[in-house]
Amino acid sequence: MTSHWPRILRRGRMEAAAIVIIAAGVFMLLQPFSMSLYTYSFVTTLSGTALFTVVSKFPE
Amino acid sequence: MTSAICAHSVVEPSGRSKSIAGSLVVVYALLSMLPLFWIFLTAFKSPPDSIAYPPKVIFKPTMDGYCGLFSTISRQTPEYIASLPPPTSICDKVARARNMVVAGPSNFLPRFVNSLVIAFGSTALSVLLGVMAAYAFSRFRVPGKDDLLFFILSTRMMPPIAVAIPVYLMYRWLGLSDTRSGMILLYTAVNVSLSVWLLKGFIDEIPREYEEAALVDGYTRLQAFRKIVLPQAATGIVATAIFCLIFAWNEYAFAVLLTSGQAQTTPPFIPFIIGEGGQDWPAVAAATTLFLVPILGFTVLLRKNLLRGITFGAVRK
Amino acid sequence: MSETTVPLTIAEHAARATPDAVARQVRGLSDRAIAWLFISPTILLLLAINIFPLVWTVRLSFTNFRANRPNAKILGVGIDNYVSVLTDPDVWAAMQSTAHFLFWTILLQTALGFALAWLVDRRFKSHGFWTTVILVPMMLSPAVVGNFWTFLYQPQIGLWNYAVQFLTGIPAASFSMIGSVKLARWAIVVVDTWMWTPYVMLICLAGLRSIPGYIYEAAEVDRASPWRQFWTITVPMALPFIMLAVLFRGIENFKMFDMVNLLTNGGPGSTTEVASITLKREAFEKWRTGYSSAFAIILFVTVFGLANIYVKALNRVKSR
Numbered sequence: 001m002t003s004h005w006p007r008i009l010r011r012g013r014m015e016a017a018a019i020v021i022i023a024a025g026v027f028m029l030l031q032p033f034s035m036s037l038y039t040y041s042f043v044t045t046l047s048g049t050a051l052f053t054v055v056s057k058f059p060e
Numbered sequence: 061m062t063s064a065i066c067a068h069s070v071v072e073p074s075g076r077s078k079s080i081a082g083s084l085v086v087v088y089a090l091l092s093m094l095p096l097f098w099i100f101l102t103a104f105k106s107p108p109d110s111i112a113y114p115p116k117v118i119f120k121p122t123m124d125g126y127c128g129l130f131s132t133i134s135r136q137t138p139e140y141i142a143s144l145p146p147p148t149s150i151c152d153k154v155a156r157a158r159n160m161v162v163a164g165p166s167n168f169l170p171r172f173v174n175s176l177v178i179a180f181g182s183t184a185l186s187v188l189l190g191v192m193a194a195y196a197f198s199r200f201r202v203p204g205k206d207d208l209l210f211f212i213l214s215t216r217m218m219p220p221i222a223v224a225i226p227v228y229l230m231y232r233w234l235g236l237s238d239t240r241s242g243m244i245l246l247y248t249a250v251n252v253s254l255s256v257w258l259l260k261g262f263i264d265e266i267p268r269e270y271e272e273a274a275l276v277d278g279y280t281r282l283q284a285f286r287k288i289v290l291p292q293a294a295t296g297i298v299a300t301a302i303f304c305l306i307f308a309w310n311e312y313a314f315a316v317l318l319t320s321g322q323a324q325t326t327p328p329f330i331p332f333i334i335g336e337g338g339q340d341w342p343a344v345a346a347a348t349t350l351f352l353v354p355i356l357g358f359t360v361l362l363r364k365n366l367l368r369g370i371t372f373g374a375v376r377k
Numbered sequence: 378m379s380e381t382t383v384p385l386t387i388a389e390h391a392a393r394a395t396p397d398a399v400a401r402q403v404r405g406l407s408d409r410a411i412a413w414l415f416i417s418p419t420i421l422l423l424l425a426i427n428i429f430p431l432v433w434t435v436r437l438s439f440t441n442f443r444a445n446r447p448n449a450k451i452l453g454v455g456i457d458n459y460v461s462v463l464t465d466p467d468v469w470a471a472m473q474s475t476a477h478f479l480f481w482t483i484l485l486q487t488a489l490g491f492a493l494a495w496l497v498d499r500r501f502k503s504h505g506f507w508t509t510v511i512l513v514p515m516m517l518s519p520a521v522v523g524n525f526w527t528f529l530y531q532p533q534i535g536l537w538n539y540a541v542q543f544l545t546g547i548p549a550a551s552f553s554m555i556g557s558v559k560l561a562r563w564a565i566v567v568v569d570t571w572m573w574t575p576y577v578m579l580i581c582l583a584g585l586r587s588i589p590g591y592i593y594e595a596a597e598v599d600r601a602s603p604w605r606q607f608w609t610i611t612v613p614m615a616l617p618f619i620m621l622a623v624l625f626r627g628i629e630n631f632k633m634f635d636m637v638n639l640l641t642n643g644g645p646g647s648t649t650e651v652a653s654i655t656l657k658r659e660a661f662e663k664w665r666t667g668y669s670s671a672f673a674i675i676l677f678v679t680v681f682g683l684a685n686i687y688v689k690a691l692n693r694v695k696s697r
Binding site: 073077078079081082084085086088089092093094095096098099102111112113114115189190192193195196197200202208210211212213214215217218219220221222223224225226227228229230245246248249252253256280281282306309310311312313316317326327328330331339341344345348351352355356358359360363366367370371372374375 | 414419426429434504507513526535539579639657670677681692
């Protein structure tokens with residue numbers, strides 16, 4: 001089953017990507033530098049979390 | 061080599077490095093206990109002593125704090141006090157020395173009883189629900205098990221204030237606001253996640269062979285659960301119960317937003333113990349002491365299982 | 378016991394061969410029924426008290442509803458509430474207060490907690506007793522702790538101010554930890570560090586104890602200096618545990634409410650107004666229910682995202 005699954009979409013990598021996106025969202029929410037980064041923080045965290053939930057169902 | 065037996069470090073630390081480490085840790089421990097010790101002392105001070113400068117370490121202990129906590133007092137003229145019959149209790153005596161009389165009991169005792177009822181009620185419920193769910197997760201193939209377990213844990217991570225808005229509306233609508241049963245349900249919902257995760261760890265450790273032998277002997281699953289698994293998990297159940305008890309006992313956010321009188325617990329009540337001109341510090345300190353003492357006992361009881369409790373059963377030492 | 382009995386030898390035989398299959402054949406309720414019977418009460422309770430309110434919050438976050446005017450007409454406002462929370466400079470300021478609190482508490486607690494764990498791991502005499510003593514603050518009620526620290530922080534009469542005067546010579550009456558705009562942010566950091574350093578210590582201690590001795594033995598054979606052993610073995614091997622502690626403290630302090638509410642209540646001004654305090658003001662003082670629901674969802678999604686990472690970290694530590 002895993003052989004048909006594209007390598008780039010393996011669970012480990014995608015989870016790592018999702019974690020990076022969530023962390024970026026949290027940083028954007030808390031940083032004091034730019035208002036527009038703050039404004040788009042929620043969308044970033046939300047998409048990271050959604051991605052994490054989806055890819056955690058992918059095969060290893 | 062003897063060092064090979066040693067659990068983790070080849071060279072057993074030398075005597076000197078041990079005693080330096082030991083003394084640093086003891087200094088930290090004593091410093092971190094200082095605030096608690098101070099509160100304990102303050103509870104036995106008279107109101108003027110409690111706000112003396114420089115802070116008094118040596119003072120004449122009084123019962124002002126505890127009396128102020130359990131009773132309400134009011135100021136009277138010396139003539140009126142002289143006309144009263146002799147004092148019947150220690151609190152009468154303490155109050156009259158300051159030209160006050162005891163007017164009646166304070167609200168502290170009912171709040172304390174609320175705390176007890178709500179903490180024990182929610183603990184019993186969450187351990188009951190938890191042990192059942194944990195057994196099922198531990199022993200049976202449940203479809204979507206990992207997702208369900210994550211769902212259960214994630215409910216504990218919710219910020220209480222975020223949940224409080226709709227719960228406030230829902231409780232108002234159901235007539236559950238400011239009732240003990242409402243608070244018990246709410247705390248059960250928060251605690252059940254910890255209870256399931258912790259108990260699953262404990263039940264996972266009980267060998268399946270015991271139950272299988274019992275099943276072979278003609279026990280039903282339920283009988284095996286009751287007569288084999290429950291007794292084996294007793295220590296785990298007690299540890300879990302204490303964790304739930306501590307959470308429910310300490311909880312503040314839901315209590316302050318959802319209760320106002322009837323079902324109010326101790327933590328939101330303590331800041332409102334006021335005397336003449338601001339907080340009555342000896343009484344506040346007395347309340348704090350009484351509220352914290354059970355926790356000290358529980359900490360000692362739990363020390364072997366603390367690590368499990370704070371990592372949802374993941375780290376077992 | 379019930380009326381029929383399975384012949385023992387056959388059952389024993391079967392048990393040895395396929396224990397699971399036997400389990401499914403025993404009398405009484407089927408395993409599947411028991412599993413659902415045992416799990417569903419928990420799920421139902423969580424659905425009623427956690428998920429239903431959450432869904433309700435999502436719905437409210439798209440309206441202009443105000444809980445103190447239940448009879449006013451409720452209008453859908455689309456994502457306006459989200460836009461106004463995310464463009465509100467006051468909320469942004471609250472997020473920065475939260476960031477200050479998070480950054481310093483996590484930094485101090487990790488440094489102190491790891492150092493303490495390392496010291497306790499020297500296994501000096503009666504280290505068990507002193508570890509238990511150190512653990513006490515984290516078991517206490519954050520609200521009650523916040524309340525009694527206001528007493529310790531009183532200018533002049535407070536123990537904290539007196540200790541500062543004793544150690545540094547700054548007069549105790551000359552500053553107020555809670556009343557001053559500059560110091561209040563540090564007042565909450567100090568209390569949180571006092572309370573939760575033991576938590577980090579306990580987890581780090583587990584990390585240190587999980588490092589197998591043979592690794593140090595090998596390093597000893599290679600003549601690695603203790604300093605090098607510390608940085609190449611101790612820290613990397615304990616890192617998953619440190620991460621676990623940092624993540625959990627991060628999540629908890631991100632939603633910090635009780636201790637700060639009683640210690641400073643967000644004051645003076647709004648210098649210590651962390652996210653949950655702002656949320657409380659919007660929801661239960663200004664009664665902007667729709668707006669605060671959107672705010673609550675933003676906080677919730679952030680915590681949920683972090684919780685995903687936390688559970689991953691938990692599983693990593695579990696496999697050790």
